[in-house]
Each structure stands twice: as structure tokens, then as C-alpha cells.
Amino acid sequence: MATIRLALAQMNAVVGGLSENVGTIRRLSRQANALGADLIITPELALTGYPPEDLLLKQGFVDAAARSINELAHENENAVLVLGTVLDDSNPLVHLGASHDGRGGPGLSAFPRISNALAVISDGQIGAVATKRYLPNYDVFDEQRYFLPGTGPLTLLNVQGVAVGLLICEDVWIANGPAAELANQGASLLLVANASPYARGFPHEREAMLVERARETGCTIAYVNMVGGQDEIVFDGQSVVINKEGDVLARAVAFDEQLLIVDIDVEGSDRGELLLVTPSPKPAVPVIVAEPLPLLDEVYRALVTGTRDYLRKNGFRSAVIALSGGIDSSLVAVIAADAIGPAAVHGYAMPSRYSSDHSISDALELAKRLDIEITTVPIEPAHEAFGALLREATDSPIEGLPDENLQSRIRGVLLMGISNATGSIVLTTGNKSEMATGYSTLYGDSAGGFAVIKDVPKTLVFALCRYRNERALDDGDTPPIPDAVLTKAPSAELRPDQRDDQSLPPYELLDPLLELYVEGDATAAQLIRDGYDPALVATITRLVDLSEYKRRQMPPGVRISKKAFGRDRRMPITNAFRSEKL
């Protein structure tokens, strides 16, 4: 048996931020060396952030990443550093084992020439390289747009007498794939670098797969994941080490940076490319096995993390939110206060002639409980002035939908004006049920910089509010969301006595249908065959299809499902596949 000390650098990389990321890797690497680590591994593309998207088409960016690798190589201490990075073959040290097979294009510019890789830094040099074979090109992923698939031999290292196989993310998901191949070549430890985006319940699935893979291969698996938010995606961390029996030896926390240090005892071996590790003293370190989170807790933290990182990484220090006294804006305000602190959140109540008294009092009560500032600005003067202009312009009375949209847009313009004057970002409050059905006003309630709960269906909004209130009670605090907000019937209050259920079916009925149609890729005809009410199906699917143009203009928001609106779901706006097929 041989023992090896591993350091999994679960880190929050910034896309494009080469110098920030070098700084983070350097800091964690020094810590790991001080703790006697033999091997340090970063997440997938830790150097560039994930996903770097079309930055990868800029050769100047790829070159700058290469310079950053050299910088880290020169600082290399005792431990071997396995660094997630983009690589091209302009570096003579690097043979990528990737081919152009199966690729084409009207010009050379269309051929990917770079790899999603691991650079193994040892003794001040790039001692080995591993490239990703299976490039995900589904959901939010576009890896075949950028990378050549690895086709060369897999990478097996010999570190301190242990045969260590290297894998990147997708490659470990393949049953009887690269992991098994490395095991056949004698690997007893597999290091897997990942940028695995969060979706509700997915961390559990992922870990179950790893347990299966460990048993299948008879290898110990050390899986290091990214953490933090990047535009619509949030990474949950929860890096994990699993032995060949499928037992979890260590697990990092969710949604926060952590350096996970683990001693692994595995079979010794003389296989693999020999890498020099200078032995270093190994102080005792506590074993960390963080508990997995309950489902609602997991989702809530994903929303907080995604919001916090979008603001921080884009330079916003404060946020403004329209508070209607409704449940959506209440949840967004609580998330914002948890993400950036109540002092940085400012609510605006903007009652119109149709707003109920309770909508204002509920908003004020929420602000009081959250300890955020709130300002009331009645919109009547603008509503009146605009109504007159619109009547003049169209030579017709402005009522019904045009008047409802008008109120919503007046609020949007006000909030954006406040944002321009104060430098705060506008957080929008629409939920996924609204996004799906188009039950929102373009440039109105949907106007803003970040749509915190755009991937949260209304029924889950309720559940998250109740969860957050219960957590407060558990902590001995006042529940942030007033009971009245949780119990009143949802309404946009854009006309007298309006209620959501006048335009939409009850959310308990709507949300499961939307999930099947949007996330499940069902067709209307299938839903009807499965027994759903044909009229309801026709109405709902038509609403979803016809509001694609609105969704295309929505701000980004945190992805918490397996199919969010945004990069994840790419439906044409112009789309004639409709109810004709019922």
C-alpha cells in the first residue's frame, strides 16, 4: 500500500479573469503545500473560468492563458499541480493527442484547434497533459464549438508510487469509458476535474454516479468541482472523494470555496509516467465530510450564490427591487438581502390607481422585517400623462392590456431611472411560470439586470418562502416574509380585482404541465394522449410558444432546473409547430 496526500482546490473562478484565477490557484496551492499535499487538483478550466464561451475564439486569450500557466509553473513548489486550462499545440512542450477528425467548415476559422485540458505541473514544468474526450454539447454546453476531442492515449501518472489517472468531467460519466480504460491500465486513483453546473437534485445524482464508477473501476475517485455563479450558471462545489467500495471519504461544502485535504491509501504501482514529488512534512489535518443539503436549502443557496456572484463579478454593490407586496418580489428581496446584506438592498413600492392598500402595507412590513430601505412612489402622475399621450397617438381609449402594460412599463422606466441615477442593479421578480406563459410585460416588470427567480416555478416560490421563514424560526429570528404575503391570492393588480387565476389555470395545475412541456420536451399532442385536458393543453402550449420573443429579451437569472430559459433552451421565435398537430 502507498499513501498519498491529495488537495482538492474547490474554487470560485472568474470567467476571463486570468490574473484573479492565478491568484486564487496560487493561494490555495501554497496552502496545500504548507499542509504537505503531494497532489493538488483544480476544477475544469479553473484558469479561464467556466464557460469562457467565445473568449476561446480569441487567439490572444488562449495565448494569455498559456502565459498564465507558465507563471504558475515557475512558482511550482513540492506538490504536483493538476491545472484545468485551455491548451493549444503552439506550446512545443504540449502534445495534445487531439485530431481534426469529423470537423469541417467553410474556412479554417471554423475548425476548433484547442483542447479542454489538464496541465500537470511538476518540477517547474508541464510534465504531462490530459485532454477531454467527451465534449458535452447539450443543455447549456457548447464544448464542441470550441474544443477538439482528445483522441490520444489517456494520461496515467506515477506519483509517490501510486498510479493516478486523469479525467475531465464528462469523461467520468461514461460507463465502461475512459475511467474503466484507466483502471485497466493499472490506475488505482482517478482525479476528475469538473465544472458541473447545479440543477435541483443533480448533486445527488452526480454522487450516485461516482459511487457506481468507483465500484465499477475499483479505483478511488477524487472529484473536484467548481463553485460560484457565472451568468446563468451556478456551480455547487460539493467536491468529493470516494473509495473503491463506494464510501465517501471526504466531501467539501456546497456553494463555498474550500481546500479539501485527504490522505488516500491505495495499492502501490510502478505504472504511469513518473513525476517527481519532493516529500514534505505532513501535519495532521481534520477530515471534512460536509453533509449534503436538503433539497429546498440547496435551491435557496443556489439562488443566493448565483445572485451574489453576478453582482460581485459585475461590479454592483447594491440592488433595487420593485416591491409589490406579492410573493415573488418578497422572495427576491429576501434572497438579495441574504446575498449582499440588507443595507445594500433598496425596495420601491410604486402603487397605481388599482393597487390595494394591503399591497403597500405588506411591502412595508417585509422591508421592516428584512431591515431594508423602502421608498413609496405612486405612479399616478406618469400614468395620467402617458395615458393622455397614448390616446393622442392612437386616437383610441387606452384600456385593457395596453393600460396594464403601461403601468408595468412606467414602473420599469422608474426603476431603470433609479438604477441609472444610483448605480444599483435592478433585480427583476418574474418567476418561471410567468416566463413560460408570457404573463409579464416586456420592458415592464421584466426590465432589469438580473432575474433572480426566472427559473423558479410559482409553486416552488411558495415552498422556498415557507422554507426560508421556517429557517428563520429555527434560528430564533422573525420570519422575513409576512403571513399575508403567503396567503393572499396572487395578483398583478393592473386592473380592479385582478387575480392571476383569471388569466392562468391554478399554479398547482399549471406548473406540472409546464414542466412536461418545457423541461420534458413533450408536445401538445403527447400531453393530450397522456390524459391532460385538451383545451388546457392547447391554451398553455400556445402561450409558451407565442412568448418566446419575450423570453429572448429577458435578463439572465440563476439556473436551478435541468432546463432553464436562456442558453439552455434554444427554441426558434419563428416557429409554426403548434396546435395544428393536436
Add this chain to the structure above:
Amino acid sequence: MATIRLALAQMNAVVGGLSENVGTIRRLSRQANALGADLIITPELALTGYPPEDLLLKQGFVDAAARSINELAHENENAVLVLGTVLDDSNPLVHLGASHDGRGGPGLSAFPRISNALAVISDGQIGAVATKRYLPNYDVFDEQRYFLPGTGPLTLLNVQGVAVGLLICEDVWIANGPAAELANQGASLLLVANASPYARGFPHEREAMLVERARETGCTIAYVNMVGGQDEIVFDGQSVVINKEGDVLARAVAFDEQLLIVDIDVEGSDRGELLLVTPSPKPAVPVIVAEPLPLLDEVYRALVTGTRDYLRKNGFRSAVIALSGGIDSSLVAVIAADAIGPAAVHGYAMPSRYSSDHSISDALELAKRLDIEITTVPIEPAHEAFGALLREATDSPIEGLPDENLQSRIRGVLLMGISNATGSIVLTTGNKSEMATGYSTLYGDSAGGFAVIKDVPKTLVFALCRYRNERALDDGDTPPIPDAVLTKAPSAELRPDQRDDQSLPPYELLDPLLELYVEGDATAAQLIRDGYDPALVATITRLVDLSEYKRRQMPPGVRISKKAFGRDRRMPITNAFRSEKL
């Protein structure tokens, strides 16, 4: 020698519109049969429209496409129909010759299981199938998200004693690739089905490649292209038949449906899978060789076609446009009038307290020349009411940028209100130089359903206006755009005496830099090394990077360049790769 009569069905398919597309194919197919065609070929994915995007993830859609193929097969007349369609292997008649190699995913749902294919319909059945090998996954293309690459043998048919090879789009671009392989197998005629999106100058490049490929392979090439607009993409048609010497035998028109009938004389052969064609009388048909268009004409028609089809395919019969008297809105109005007729276009002049007299008179003169309706709505009452509300909300004077944005947003809200009240679509007027630098107001001048010239740099806006005026003169008409519009200094008129060149460098300097940075994927450091002024480069690249969040919320518009904002350019919003690298 053998003679074969070909029919190239250059058609305008609707994405998702299976029954519409079946109707179009049926109509052209009957016409072709009546004219004695032996072989009819449609564009790539003619049955589903291109690109169907995530409709392809709906199995119910793929199944519906299969039923449509059968429908067409049952109606099959004498000629062989080569139909562009999606195919999966659920049809027992179909062996796709595609494999799962190189694909992976956390679940089965991540594996593509369908092919971008040609179904060869002969004698009432699917007689053969061809699948696309090279799947473009760059620029606007996401084909590896949906399709398995073809890995089986290429498809060679024997039709009337001629060996006919089948190819799909990208496959013909590969030098010494599938085209050469088919030639080696004895093909003397290559049929290529395409959905080749337009970009400025690209039709010329494309035809030059085809001439080269014809000479390389010694085959006659019949290249049929899609025509019409689909969201951001427009297909230019210009289907072409080129003999092995590289001479153009026939060329269809640009941007319109056309059935191109051509008799081909080629070497006879006994190679290829024999398909039955019932010989039919062959009336004399004139040979069509449409002239390629001059560059500005080509771009202008692309804009008209893209706009017309977006409106038509999305059910809009009329459009409203904010007319400022400036050159951008003037060009958009002329394009709209050309696309849907002047009677369906309504202009709105919405002067603020800072608008010059000439801005209104220029707008009125334009409307008069175009014969479109125009309404003047001064926005002062709303500006005043809103200014007061914003002062109240922020407790500060509203001036500078917040006040400029406010005016722009008031116009946006007005136009959207008019749209809601009348059912007309709002056409926005921002150009590519503005989109790139963020010189526009989110939810203000950028608010609307379709951004006609979002991919047209300002200098090209001027050139297109001059071109359109000259064309009018050539036709003996009044030039639509008043001279004053062409000669005055560009200004947003959001403060007294504002001119664009106070915020931006002159467009003659700006546009080439933007082209290098955006379309050329240069980095700031490269531009400086290439001799551009460092301060200018720093300013411009920073403006481009920082306005990514705005572009993400822009309406779609016609792509006329090789890299448009939209699906084409996928930059992260959160992106720390900036001037630090200068």
C-alpha cells in the same frame, strides 16, 4: 453520354411548419413533374425548416416529420424526390449509418439520436437515405447539439443511367472530402442540399468554392439553397448548377423562391443504387442564369427579405417606427416600406424639449416621400411627470445620462403602447456600431420586436441609404431619403447640441476597429500591437465588453455579416478579460 433533367426546388421553408412545408414541396414537385424532371432536390431540412433548433429535442416533432415524409412518399409521381429532412432510426426502412462514437452525457437524453438527412423518395417509398457527415457547430450553427454525424458509406444512386452522389451542405466544403470520395466511386453528378445563411459577400465565396470542387472532382454539381428569413438568419438562394469545367450552367435568383430546371449531359454509368424513374415527356424549358447581385444590392435585399419574413411568419401585418429625422430610422422606414408596403408602415415623431426643428421636418419629408403615415406626439408631458417622480424617488436632480435615458425610454413605452393597442410590431432602429458600443438605451430606442439594421455598421448605413436613393433615381423615382438626413451630423438629440462624435470617435475610425474586435476576434493588446491608438482601443474595447448585458436583451435582427450579435457571438456577460491585458 446520358441526359438527366434536374429540378432544384429553391424554397422558403418555415421552421416547424411541417404542413406548410409539405404544401410547398408538393406544389414545386408537381410543377417539376409536369416539366418532365427526373430528379427533384429540395434544400437541407426543407421539411422542418432550418434551423429547427430545440424543436429537434421533441421526439413528437421528429415523429411528426416522419409522418410528413410518408405523406410525400405516397404522393410521389414519376420523378425521384430528394428531400431534406430529419430522420431517426425508428423507421425500419431507414438505416442511418450513423454512430454514437465520440458522444456522451450524464443521461441518455444527452445523446443525439437523429440525423440531418436526405430521404430519397422513389416509387412511393424511401428508396435510399444520405446523412450529413460534417456537422457545423460554429457561428450560428449548433448541429452537433442535435445530430449524429453520418459515418456509414456515402450514398450513390443510379438515376436514368447516371451515377448521382448525394451531399448535404458542409460536406461539399471539405476539399478531398466526401465529394471527392463520391467521385472516386464513379459519381458524375453531385446533388448538394443546403441551408447556407447569407453574409455580405459570402454568396461569391460559396460559388467560387463550388467551381473549385467541380474541377477537383470532375463532377457536375447541382447546389440547391434555401431562401427567406428565419429569426436572425436570411438565406439568399442563388442555387446553382456548375459543370466539371467550372462553368455555371444555371443560377436561380437571389432571395426568392424559384424552381430551377436544368438538363445535364454527363457520362453514363452502371454504378450506384438503381432507382426507378418513369420517363416522362420533356417540354422545352428556358435556361435561367440569374446575374449575381452587386454587394450593396445584395445586403439591401437581405435586409428587406429578413424583415418581411420575420413579420409574415410571425403574423404581423403592419409596423410602427420612431422617426427621428436621423439616418438610421430613415433607412429602417425605407426597408420596411419595401418589405411590407408603405400602407402598412406608420411612423411616429416624438420630439422632446431638445429636439431640433429639422428633426421633425426631416421625418415629415421622409414620410411624405415614402408615402407612409406619420403622427407627431411631443413627449414633454410624460418627460415632466416622470422627471418629477424620479426626483422624488431618488431625492436628486435628474440630469445627464439618467435624463437622456428617460427620454429614450418614454419613447419606447409610447411605441410599445401603440403596438399593444394596434397589433403592429415595433421596428427598432439601432445600428451595429451602436449595438457594439452600447450607445443606446435599454428599453428605450432598443425596445421593439425586430431590430432591422442591428448588424449594419453606421458607415454601411450611409452607403445603403445612398445606394437606395440612387436606385430610385435609376428607376425614375424620387429618392426616398432627403438630402438633409444624409448630410447632417449624427445626433441622439437627448441634450442640447448633442452630437454622436462627442461620445464616440468618428464612425470612419470606429467601424474598422469594431470589425477587427468583434468579427475578427482580435484582443485589445493585438490591436495596439497593430498600431491603433492605445487610448482609443482601451475605450472602444471596454465599451464593447461592458455593453454585453444590453445586447443580451436586444430584439433579433437580420444577420448580414459573418459575426452578428445574437446566436452568432456568444460572449459571457460576466467577463474579467479586459484592459489589464493591454
